[in-house]
Amino acid sequence: MDDSGIVDLFWARNQDAIAETDKKYGPYCRQISYNILRSAQDADECVNDAWLKAWNAMPPQRPQKLQAFLGKIVRNLSLDRWDRDRAGKRGGGQTALLLSELSDCVPAPQTVEKALDDAAITAAISAWLRQQTPKNRVAFVRRYWYADTTAQVARQVGLTEGGVKSLLHRLRESLRNHLEQEGIVL
Numbered sequence: 103m104d105d106s107g108i109v110d111l112f113w114a115r116n117q118d119a120i121a122e123t124d125k126k127y128g129p130y131c132r133q134i135s136y137n138i139l140r141s142a143q144d145a146d147e148c149v150n151d152a153w154l155k156a157w158n159a160m161p162p163q164r165p166q167k168l169q170a171f172l173g174k175i176v177r178n179l180s181l182d183r184w185d186r187d188r189a190g191k192r193g194g195g196q197t198a199l200l201l202s203e204l205s206d207c208v209p210a211p212q213t214v215e216k217a218l219d220d221a222a223i224t225a226a227i228s229a230w231l232r233q234q235t236p237k238n239r240v241a242f243v244r245r246y247w248y249a250d251t252t253a254q255v256a257r258q259v260g261l262t263e264g265g266v267k268s269l270l271h272r273l274r275e276s277l278r279n280h281l282e283q284e285g286i287v288l
Contacts, residue, residue, distance in 0.1 A: 105168040112160035120153050127169060131176040137249035138180040139187075148183055152176040177247070203246075203274065223286060230280040234273070241266060242273050 103122050111119035131152060135145035152175045165171035231239055241259050244250040245266075250258070256266045 108168060109160060109164060112157065113164070120157065123153060123156065123168075123172065124149075127172050130169065131172055134173055134248055135176050135180040137251075138177070138184055144183060144187075145180070148176055148179045151179050155179070203270070222284075223281075226281055226284045226286060227277070230277055233280075234276075238269065238273055241269055242277075245270055 103126065108119060108122050108126065111122060128149065131149045132142075132145050135148040136142060139145055139148070152172060155175050156172060159175075163171075231242065234242065237259050241255050241261075244255045244258055245252070252263050252266045252270070255261075255270075256263045259266065259269075261269065
């Protein structure tokens with residue numbers, strides 16, 4: 103079933119919307135969640151919670167890109183779960199590593215709230231990403247949005263794992279410089 107058909111099922115409050123969504127986007131969403139949480143059980147719970155959030159969001163929302171809409175929901179739920187687990191000294195995985203890698207080139211949340219609107223940061227990062235080569239863009243997004251390991255990124259972009267680490271380091275430096283040029287306080 104195509105995305106517009108699935109969205110129509112949500113709008114019609116037809117319970118088949120959940121089954122069709124899971125059939126088409128379940129593996130995609132579970133992979134995003136698993137990459138953050140490193141637990142298949144926790145990933146399944148986050149994906150099920152994402153289906154509920156999607157059910158409650160449609161209507162009134164009618165997402166133009168269902169995959170991105172669902173990916174964002176499951177990613178946010180997974181990050182929230184990771185934070186909750188970490189606070190309870192139960193978590194682990196590579197989310198802490200991802201956040202520490204980006205800490206030098208992305209402003210801290212409290213600084214962002216005081217100094218800039220989130221939309222300005224999003225626009226600056228999007229503009230920076232558009233300037234990158236397709237390979238660099240894929241490497242950055244796969245690592246920092248999808249939380250892929252450096253080995254997974256290496257397979258996707260055709261580099262060694264060490265090459266990916268070097269590339270990501272250069273990309274973080276480039277992003278930091280771009281944000282500073284845009285006047286975003288780091």
